[in-house]
Amino acid sequence: MKDHRYYVYMLASRIGGTLYVGVTNDLIRRIHEHRTKAVEGFTKRYGVARLVYFEQFDDITVAIEREKRLKKWRRAWKVKLIKEHNPNWDDLYASITSA
Template sequence: MGAQRYYYVYILASGIGGTLYVGVTNDLFRRIGEHRDKAVAGFTRAYDVERLVYYETHESIDGAIEREKRLKRWRRGWKVQLIEEQNPNWVDLFAGLRP
């Protein structure tokens, strides 16, 4: 058997209380690095959304994608509450990730 693979649902913000972006990936460190480096044209580059304020781990890609879709449908206030339950000061969590 191979090593366990994990999938991540994450929320980025442009700043405290700023614009939010919800995404999913199998390599959180790499993907957040891409957002921070503005490597891909799109929403996060256009709105300068690069602060990792929330993430959760899933054992299946299907579960992660389902959760991402659900979070994208949430009202903004619910997303803010989710972030602030675990990260009340909207600290950028990227520094704590390991490649």
């Protein structure tokens, strides 16, 4: 059986900007789609493409549940989570594509 990985991620339009929470089975592809505005929707409309946080899971059900929970969180809680792991709100895309 193939080893699957799933990711819950947060994008920001800029430091302290608009946030987006998503889930995917291919983080590099999905972030590339956001960055190139390849898919219609919220991130294209609001220019949200800076990868500021992500978590990895082996179980899609757990990943989807985590995404749903994060989407319900208050903005302040999301910002705190980002700052704990990425205090400068660096765009993490380069770090996942060069690995």
